[in-house]
Amino acid sequence: MNIQQVKAMMELQALGNLGSIASSSSEGTNVFQTVLENALQTTGTDTLGSVQNLLDTMPQQALSPTLPLSQKRDASKGPETGIDSIISRAAERYGIPAKLIHSVVKQESGYDPSSTSHAGAAGLMQLMPGTARGLGVTDVFDPEQNVFAGSKYLKQMLVKYDGDMKLALAAYNAGPGNVDKYSGVPPFQETQNYVRKIMDSYYA
Numbered sequence: 403m404n405i406q407q408v409k410a411m412m413e414l415q416a417l418g419n420l421g422s423i424a425s426s427s428s429e430g431t432n433v434f435q436t437v438l439e440n441a442l443q444t445t446g447t448d449t450l451g452s453v454q455n456l457l458d459t460m461p462q463q464a465l466s467p468t469l470p471l472s473q474k475r476d477a478s479k480g481p482e483t484g485i486d487s488i489i490s491r492a493a494e495r496y497g498i499p500a501k502l503i504h505s506v507v508k509q510e511s512g513y514d515p516s517s518t519s520h521a522g523a524a525g526l527m528q529l530m531p532g533t534a535r536g537l538g539v540t541d542v543f544d545p546e547q548n549v550f551a552g553s554k555y556l557k558q559m560l561v562k563y564d565g566d567m568k569l570a571l572a573a574y575n576a577g578p579g580n581v582d583k584y585s586g587v588p589p590f591q592e593t594q595n596y597v598r599k600i601m602d603s604y605y606a
Contacts (some may be wrong), residue, residue, distance in 0.1 A: 483512060485526065488546050492553040498560065502567070503527075505603040506574070509596065517543045527552025550555050567604075571597045 405578035441479075487508070493500035510528040518524045522531055525548035534542045537551035559570035562578060570588040575596045580588040587597055 485515075485545055485549070488549045489553075492550045495550070496553045496557040498553060498557050499604075502600075502604055503549065504550070505554070505600045506556065506571075507549070508603060509600050515543055515548070524548075525552075527556075529555075568597050568601065571600050 413414045426558050489500050507526050511526050515526050524542045539547045539551045559573040563569035578591040
């Protein structure tokens with residue numbers, strides 16, 4: 403068997419087996435190497451030298467394990483932490499898009515659970531003390547309590563404004579009283595920038 407035949411066979415074998423091998427391999431395992439070893443069981447050990455030469459000539463990137471596309475993260479969602487799981491569960495409970503919650507968290511706190519503002523808002527979704535108490539939060543810096551309460555409040559604003567995301571976000575930032583007073587997004591530079599940035603992040 404010549405080297406071109408070996409390469410062709412390896413490609414076919416990899417297509418058939420890479421998915422199952424990747425899912426069963428432990429972290430750090432060289433998945434492509436595993437596929438080659440699997441294939442050797444079919445071709446026989448007499449091709450070992452040719453396969454080794456092939457490996458030696460391949461770029462290092464091709465020999466490194468990579469995540470399947472379905473497991474790659476959306477970089478806009480912030481750092482890989484348990485916050486992702488909390489946001490996913492909050493989104494499911496309150497029936498709002500997880501990406502919207504991510505966009506609010508990113509804008510409000512930059513994914514910092516200990517974040518506080520000069521006005522007294524705190525935590526991932528920057529809850530004001532009165533709002534937090536009204537939503538049953540006992541520890542505003544607890545990520546789960548904060549995200550679930552903030553998501554519940556955001557859902558309330560979406561319901562109040564018939565699903566209008568801009569008005570709901572404006573109410574989240576400036577209070578529903580100001581949205582009602584101005585019959586729309588209040589003419590506050592901070593609130594207008596807030597709504598625009600979150601909408602841009604959400605639709606990115």
